[in-house]
Amino acid sequence: MINVKITGTGSYVPEKILTNFDLEKFLDTSDEWITSRTGIRTRHVAAEHEVTSDLAAEASRRALSMAGVQAEEIDMIIVGTITGDYPWPATACVVQHKLGIQNCAAFDVSAACSGFVYALDIAVSRIRSGAGSKALVIGAEVLTRAVDWEDRNTCVLFGDGAGAVVLEACNEDKGILSTHLHADGSYAELLYQPGFGSRNPASEEGLKARLPYLKMQGNEVFKIAVRSLTEVAFEALEANGMTAKDVNLFIPHQANQRILDATAKRIGLSDEQVYVNVDRFGNTSGASIPIALDEANRLGRIQPGDIVLLDAFGGGLTWGAALIRW
């Protein structure tokens, strides 16, 4: 079987930082509440001229540079995003153009915070099937333009950023060992954007009702998140005959420090095994895992031969895991 390994990682977050204290100035909230309930202290916010494809393209350039791969060599670009430049066409097509290339397959995956792991799964399968040998898999979001800045229940949680990996076919005994994807659409309305799709097309009334903004029933989502992240992590480990002890680095979706702690505890992971950056970036949805993966990689937290477990959960509801031998 053809193996598929990650040969480069990259990430990009906008320069502007919004602190909890900044939020206190225009919202009925406090640094104390946000920190104790979520662990988030700051999040990055895209500049007015920046759009999702800009973040994605910059993260991609950094990943390509690390891999030593030219953009022209890429056979497919897959972007996990729910805040693309446009509802359509796909942000992946815009990224392709910004990287100065043409012809390769380019499409987005809509799986919310699980988008990167879903995109990874598709890219690995396509490479294994012989559809190409080099892929760019990206998670990119500008969530600060999708949240309702009058809704303290949600707007304090999210931030902007992008992460990318270069995948290449290889004959070595390493790479993506397995991927595991799940969804339960009966929970679609626990975390969603009610407008403006076919259910609630664009209208002034819809705008007044704030339908184009993200809505979440946080409490419900919290419980399902911990359960699903735990279950799929065990599924990935069991599929490879491993246990929590084999994991060198666990990189979960960065939604909330309390979710990370509860999940890690249930899986049986120590703090040292878990990569956390939710305090600095907040929840960047599809971008959160690839940003964390790139940070950990550049910090030397991942060494050749290490076992890395990616664990995602988000709107859909969707969840998924990927087990990697680095």
Ligand code: UT7
């Ligand atoms: O990325 C995809 C997956 N997303 C997640 O996994 C997020 C899952 N959910 C969560 O992380 C948490 O549920 C939240 C952080 C969203 C909320 O934390 P919580 O401990 O579940 O709080 P809560 O929703 O039960 O709200 C508790 C109280 C409420 O006040 P009352 O009704 O008890 O008087 C809220 O109105 O906290 C209030 N509250 C706030 N207070 C100050 C909610 N947001 C804020 C805020 N500042 N920003």
